[in-house]
Amino acid sequence: MSTISTLAEHRVLLDGVSWQTYSALVDESEHAGGRMTYDQGTLEIMSPLMPRESGKRMLGRMIEMFTLLRGIEIRSSASTTFRRTDLKRGFEADESYYIQFAAHIRSKREIDLSIDPPPDLVVEIEMTRSAIDKLRLFASMVIPEVWRYDGNTLWIGSHQKDRYVETKFSHVLPDFPVELAGEFLAQRFDGSETVLIRQFVACVAIK
Numbered sequence: 001m002s003t004i005s006t007l008a009e010h011r012v013l014l015d016g017v018s019w020q021t022y023s024a025l026v027d028e029s030e031h032a033g034g035r036m037t038y039d040q041g042t043l044e045i046m047s048p049l050m051p052r053e054s055g056k057r058m059l060g061r062m063i064e065m066f067t068l069l070r071g072i073e074i075r076s077s078a079s080t081t082f083r084r085t086d087l088k089r090g091f092e093a094d095e096s097y098y099i100q101f102a103a104h105i106r107s108k109r110e111i112d113l114s115i116d117p118p119p120d121l122v123v124e125i126e127m128t129r130s131a132i133d134k135l136r137l138f139a140s141m142v143i144p145e146v147w148r149y150d151g152n153t154l155w156i157g158s159h160q161k162d163r164y165v166e167t168k169f170s171h172v173l174p175d176f177p178v179e180l181a182g183e184f185l186a187q188r189f190d191g192s193e194t195v196l197i198r199q200f201v202a203c204v205a206i207k
Contacts, residue, residue, distance in 0.1 A: 010034075010047040013131045017043040019088050026081050026090065035079060035092040039132045046130070048094075051189075055125045055149055056094040058188050062181050062200050063097065063123075066173065069205050075102040077111070077119050082141065084113050089137050095123035099172050100144075113141065120172045124148045135164050145172045154182035177204060 012034075022038045034047040048056075067074045075098040083090035096119040098105050105116060118141050124134065126148055138146050139162050146157040146164055156178055157164030158171050170176045180203060184196050 010049070011128065011130070012045045014043045014045075016041055019085070022090065023083070026083070035094075036081070036090070037092070037130065037132050037134065037137070038083075038088070038090045039137055040088045042132060044130060044132050048125075051151070052094075052125050052127055054188055054193075055151070055185060056123065058185055058193065058196070059123055059125075059147070059149060059154075059181065060095040061197055062184065063095070063121075063173070063176070065197065065201055066176055066204055067099075069201065070175070072099065072173070073102045074099050075106055077105075080111060082111065082113060082118060084141055086114070087140055089140060091134070091137060093119070093122045094125050097121045097123075118143050120144050121170075122146050125150075127151050139163055145170060149182075149185060152186070154178055154185060180204075 017038070018041075019038075022036070022043055025036065025043075034045040037044045037046070064074070064076070066072075077093075077096045077098060079092045079094060080096060081090060081092050082096075098117075099120040101117045101120065105111065108116065120143075122138060122143050122145070124146060127150060135146065135157065139159060142159060144159050146159075147170075148155045148157070156167050156170055158167045169178060180200070184200055187196060
């Protein structure tokens with residue numbers, strides 16, 4: 001077991017964890033204590049702290065305001081646990097959204113990736129790099145797009161041929177102002193979050 005603690009998050013890494021044990025932990029209703037990522041025997045439990053959570057919600061609010069203003073249908077799946085038994089991999093994102101398949105999964109109470117599509121967009125806040133290669137994990141589940149924020153830069157990765165290629169714009173949310181969102185994220189500790197969201201809305205609203 002290894003641990004990493006920062007002002008943004010606390011990570012515990014466990015090796016040799018069976019898929020059955022991981023599944024039992026996920027299914028246990030009292031497992032609240034951190035977000036879990038599992039990759040073929042390696043389990044990472046991450047406990048988020050305030051700087052990380054403020055980043056995820058700020059970015060989530062901007063995504064949700066953008067889609068509201070542009071009339072884009074989405075289905076938020078937030079930090080839902082996504083699992084693939086055949087791959088022996090699972091994760092809980094910081095935020096996740098169905099866009100292309102929003103209508104398809106709207107009425108579902110549970111997602112089964114053996115029959116259901118994965119979310120179109122996964123948001124990851126990583127102030128410290130995970131010991132698990134999450135991009136490889138996401139690629140194996142064919143997540144179309146991943147957004148990562150490390151406290152300084154908002155990075156967009158588009159799924160292409162089993163890997164993610166950096167892009168300056170979003171394919172799943174065309175016209176989303178990536179650079180502007182990064183600027184507002186950088187200001188989140190300097191003033192009112194409400195004011196920042198209002199400024200974002202003013203910038204993206206269709207006149």
